[in-house]
Amino acid sequence: MKEFIEFIAKHLVDHPDGVVVEEKAVEEKKVVLSLKVKPEDVGKVIGKQGKTAQAMRTLLTAVAAKEGKRAVLEIED
Template structure:
């Protein structure tokens, strides 16, 4: 799951070296991913009207559901 989101983010941004993804588990059924990118690349990851971010969250939710978990994606600059 983490590798998949990291792969997508690195291919969206101009500077893939600045992409950092941290994973935490608030409880056993929830996975929280925090995506950090450079300030100049935040718009590329979020997309117009948040559609790119929403698509990433939808894919993440589908992957997590297969494992019987809930996933949360936070995007920071």
Template sequence: MERELIEYLAKSLVDNPDGVEVNVIEGEKSTILELKVAGDDVGKVIGKHGRIAKAIRTLLSASATKSGKRVVLEILD
């Protein structure tokens, strides 16, 4: 569920939606989502002063509350 959410949000923000890639790393108590976008689009996903990244993380944590797991978003460049 969270993977699809991040993928949808990232593809909506970037100029090159084909360059969006989300990897999921499952742990016992937490899940790590690695978001990789094209080099030119990293700034669009992070936003000024990290505002967009913070908003995406807020939506992600709200979505993950149902499962009871902690979800972490890492934006790779």
């Protein structure tokens, strides 16, 4: 899941070297992922009216469900 979000984010931003994905809290059935990008790339990851971020969260939910887990994506600047 971590690699999946990293892959998507790196292809959205202008500075792919500034993309960092960390697993903040890992429980048996729940994973919290933290996505950090450079300040100038935050808008590209969030998208208009948050649609890009929502799409990433939807895809992450589908990937996590395949593994029998729940996943939460937090976008930090």
